[in-house]
Amino acid sequence: MKTIFIEGAFIGNREEHEPCVMVLGFFDGVHLGHRSLIDTAKDIAEKKGIELAVMTFFPHPSNILRVQNKITSYLTPLPDKQRLLKNMGVEKLYIVTFTEQFAELSPGDFIKKYVAGLHSKHVVAGFDFTYGYRGKGNMERMKLDGKGLFDVTTVPKKAFNGEKISSSKIRKLLDEGKVEDVHHFLGNHYSAHGMLERQSFDQNSGKTVAHIVFQHYYLPQKGLYIVEVTAQERIYQSISLLHVHHSCVLVLEGNIHIPAPVTIKWLAKVKALSPLQYKSIDQITKNPYYPLKA
Ligand SMILES: Cc1cc2nc3c(=O)[nH]c(=O)nc-3n(C[C@H](O)[C@H](O)[C@H](O)COP(=O)(O)O)c2cc1C
Ligand SMILES: Nc1ncnc2c1ncn2[C@@H]1O[C@H](COP(=O)(O)OP(=O)(O)OP(=O)(O)O)[C@@H](O)[C@H]1O
Numbered sequence: 284m285k286t287i288f289i290e291g292a293f294i295g296n297r298e299e300h301e302p303c304v305m306v307l308g309f310f311d312g313v314h315l316g317h318r319s320l321i322d323t324a325k326d327i328a329e330k331k332g333i334e335l336a337v338m339t340f341f342p343h344p345s346n347i348l349r350v351q352n353k354i355t356s357y358l359t360p361l362p363d364k365q366r367l368l369k370n371m372g373v374e375k376l377y378i379v380t381f382t383e384q385f386a387e388l389s390p391g392d393f394i395k396k397y398v399a400g401l402h403s404k405h406v407v408a409g410f411d412f413t414y415g416y417r418g419k420g421n422m423e424r425m426k427l428d429g430k431g432l433f434d435v436t437t438v439p440k441k442a443f444n445g446e447k448i449s450s451s452k453i454r455k456l457l458d459e460g461k462v463e464d465v466h467h468f469l470g471n472h473y474s475a476h477g478m479l480e481r482q483s484f485d486q487n488s489g490k491t492v493a494h495i496v497f498q499h500y501y502l503p504q505k506g507l508y509i510v511e512v513t514a515q516e517r518i519y520q521s522i523s524l525l526h527v528h529h530s531c532v533l534v535l536e537g538n539i540h541i542p543a544p545v546t547i548k549w550l551a552k553v554k555a556l557s558p559l560q561y562k563s564i565d566q567i568t569k570n571p572y573y574p575l576k577a
Contacts, residue, residue: 284369290380295400303336303375304328305403305433307412309450310339312358313367315470316409316441316448321371323438324407333404336375337368338397344381358453358469360499363476377401390415394428405434443467460504462549472511472548475500479514479543480530493533493541502529507553513546522553 306324310317321337328335341361343354359367361378368376379385379397388396393415398406406429414420420428422437429435441448448468456465457473465473475497482493503525510523512533519541524532531547 284365284373284376286365286376286378288378288380289397291382292384293379293400294396295402297400297402300400300402301334301375302402302404303334304331304405304407305398305401306335306337306373307398307406307408307414308339309343310337310359310364310368311343311354311450312453312469313364313371314358314448314450314453314468315443318371318470319441320407320409320438321368321373323436324405325372327405327407327436331404334374335372336377336401336403337373338377338379338401339364340379340381342381344386347381347383347386354501356499356501358450358473358501387416390420390424391428393420394425394432399429399432403429403433405436407436407438409438410440454501457501457503460506460508460552462503462508463551465549472550473503474546474548475502476544476546477531479541479545482541484538489537491533491535491537491539491541493535494530495533495545495547496530498529500529502531503549503552508549509551509553511548511550512541513548514541514543523547523549 304324304327306320308317308320313321321335325335343357345353346355357364365376406425408422408425410422412422412425414425422435426435444467446452453465453468453473456462456468462473477495477497477500480494480496482491484491505525508523508525510521510531510533512519512521512535519535519539521533521535524534533541533547535541
């Protein structure tokens, strides 16, 4: 997959680009709703014999627009989004820098300069996709804006238990510590890639304690979780304590040296620990020889 960053004023010249099916959206998480768009577009691209392309934006528009809830950390930071889209068969990924000037483009100009300008022959987006100044463009308008230039497919709402599958819903579940429910929306348990900062073996309890730091990730609510840790293709089961904003503490049975980097997959929240289990975790994290900075 080729990734192309687009910054500043841009006017694409159709003739300079391969014809493509273009999928539009932010795609944080690349969840089951997003996947239905990509799969739909992939079928069209195969039938029409043209490239499968995705256009996304960075940073999240909320950082630029005057809205209350700014999204500054992501379910899938850019490298994860790139990997997931590539694995789904996307051939070209356009990442448009979302700036104030870009936000002010009229719906028609966005379609002309970016979507048609990059030689889209067919556009795929979801039922609630909006574009252009004040988000005034919608899928009905897209058909008019793209008339004679490209076909439009609008993907209907994908829902679970009557609720729209969305990045916001997944963030809400993480905020509430309901990591067990995330897979209904994401298609998998929530996971993040982190760096091992330090680890030590606690002689008293016979457990290894490791400190993992994450960058740019949206993390579950503070608490104790059962997690799966993968490092250099080995899998470890662990209890994890979400510690400060961007880190977690792993507690593993035995004297284990886990190599960095690591992937943590949140399986379940620990609701009831036996007093013995709780005491040992408490002892470990309060151990004055374990240098945790809260
Ligand atoms: C050219 C362009 C201009 C935009 N301007 C605004 C804007 O002024 N106000 C706004 O709330 N959203 C604006 N948006 C954001 C869209 O409403 C929408 O959030 C974005 O296209 C991502 O779509 P998605 O959230 O459905 O993935 C703009 C989007 C584009 C592509
Ligand atoms: N559940 C869904 N069913 C169909 N299309 C969807 C669904 N969720 C998102 N899409 C489409 O996927 C693209 C990317 O959407 P977006 O990144 O805004 O996802 P979202 O989950 O709705 O995000 P948020 O919750 O932050 O609004 C858009 O074209 C959108 O219409």
